[in-house]
Amino acid sequence: MTIQRTITPVDQSVYVERELANGAAIQRALEQARSAQAGWRQIPLEERIAVIGRFVDAVITDKAEIGNEITWQMGRPISQSGGELGGFAERARYMMDVAGEALADVRFDDKPGFTRFIRKVPMGVIFVIAPWNYPYLTAVNSVVPALIAGNAVILKHSAQTPLVAERFAKGFQAAGLPDGVFQFLHTSHEDALGIIRSGAVAHVNFTGSVAGGHEIARAAGETFISTTLELGGKDPAYVRPDANLQHAIENLGDGAFFNSGQCCCGIERLYVHEQVYDAFIDGLASFAAGYRLGDPTKPETNIGPMAKARSADFVRDQVDEAVGKGARPLVDTNAFPMDERGSAYVAPQVLVGVDHGMRVMREESFGPVVGVMKVSSDEEAVALMNDSPYGLTAAIWTSDVAAAERIGDQIETGTVFMNRCDYLDPALAWTGVKDTGRGVSLSRFAYDQLTRLKSFHLREKV
Known part of the structure; x- marks a missing residue:
């Protein structure tokens, strides 16, 4: 037995x-x-x-x-x-x-x-x-x-x-x-x-x-x-200069960190137009720092442990490797005392100064970490979003529906979102590529x- x-x-x-x-x-x-x-x-x-x-x-x-x-x-x-x-x-x-x-x-x-x-x-x-x-x-x-x-x-x-x-x-x-x-x-x-x-x-x-x-x-x-x-998935999002920035920050933060990032279609990499990049990362870092990591049986907790301690350490390893290669973490994990190596409790993290040579931008993290890159055009964003072995969903943040459809048509993915992410509409086919x-x-x-x-x-x- x-x-x-x-x-x-x-x-x-x-x-x-x-x-x-x-x-x-x-x-x-x-x-x-x-x-x-x-x-x-x-x-x-x-x-x-x-x-x-x-x-x-x-x-x-x-x-x-x-x-x-x-x-x-x-x-x-x-x-x-x-x-x-x-x-x-x-x-x-x-x-x-x-x-x-x-x-x-x-x-x-x-x-x-x-x-x-x-x-x-x-x-x-x-x-x-x-x-x-x-x-x-x-x-x-x-x-x-x-x-x-x-x-x-x-x-x-x-x-x-x-x-x-x-x-x-x-x-x-x-x-x-x-x-x-x-x-x-x-x-x-x-x-x-x-x-x-x-x-x-x-x-x-x-x-x-x-x-x-x-x-x-x-x-x-x-x-x-x-x-x-x-x-697997490594779902990207692109924030255009005409996006409603506060809405993008709140929704993409939730898309990256809800369920401790353990979502098939969670946001794992972000490409933000240079015109709004500084304001966006300041807002996202503040959003992430506001989470309350703790015992998930307590009603005040809004981010709990990952399902396994080894998965949490996998995320920490990705972050450490990226930082070692020049990335910069924007969230002070000292403010999250339960986050320590060997524990299933891991704080949300936003990384800047990342590139596609880092595991955190290539490998599925399936945890509460997101890397953010600055881009100068739609074309650059599309190229980076497609530079992945995965293709489940992709999200575009813009006030221009025609632009979202045009960009979305170029992305190698199963679902294209505009101004939302991390959601399954049962009327739409749930599928992926690569x-x-x-x-x-x-x-x-x-x-x-x-x-x-x-x-x-x-x-x-x-």
Whole structure:
């Protein structure tokens, strides 16, 4: 028997212990999922959607308890953690609303005597591997549309947030989802790859690191199953001289430091036009210095620990390397006494004098640090934003909508924002380019990832 232990970043104690599934348990789950999916796909779409609606209602009923669990599992301040369920419900309900249109048959009526159409049919069993940083939002993106489309789902949630998978199971049970249609497994890394290699699932939806994505892709490559991969990011923003500067400072500061910077689409590098550069960095440094780093279970805390102490030290190493190469930190970390090497608590930091030869401007930080560079033109900003192996989102701060569209069209990214950042609109395709991965979640197009096309060509008379 192998035990999985979740170490809380709040105080480094063991918060959750769970037994990992063995080979027999994994095989039973796969067999039950295949059997249950055969019946679930026959249930009318309207009834499947109704079950999902009851599931959402059941989960958000426990908002206070769930918020506390999020804080203890991954460190987000208690004043913020429960708010994740608002986005959880918004995304689920949007995917419910568009399902009828997205899953409708595509019909062709131009040939008399023939009935011809394309049907989107469920793939079978979907294996979802979800991360800890937004544990409900990232899981709902794939679990809900997969089930609505008539698939069965097996969820492997992060070892940092195992209670989320159990909350999903409780919600589906309350909603009356047939047994076996949704299951979760606490498994080892190797056993998860073994599930993929086995070919017993039809599709894998993975959100995580680039290295993890490569492992998933290699395992899937041994079969003919498909994958959706949302991987790393180093999301940029550009502040033009015509931007509303105070709005840009506040929103980009939040985009860089909220959730201790542990956001897939968090802002990690900034390019600011020379005409507003000095005012911007003064404002951003002041904004960062105003955070209250501390125990996330206390209501006054607005930035808590990172999920793991080693991740905090990784960020510190990036900052130290940049400073050693000439960068200048604008936030005095002495004002944040909990920030010390070896601790999961790390202060927000703004670096100037940076360049793309520094790791902090090239590697994903996934922490509360942002580098700021001065630029003299839109063209320079675009070139720097594209000088990255990643491409999830990019944000442009300007009062000129035409300029934002023109610049955005040149940026190698999945989403372009104007005057906002770090947000997922469920109506828009969530996707990325380069090492950020492949595939789509959210929007009506997510259903194309979770179904396969089946053509019907019926001669009416012979």
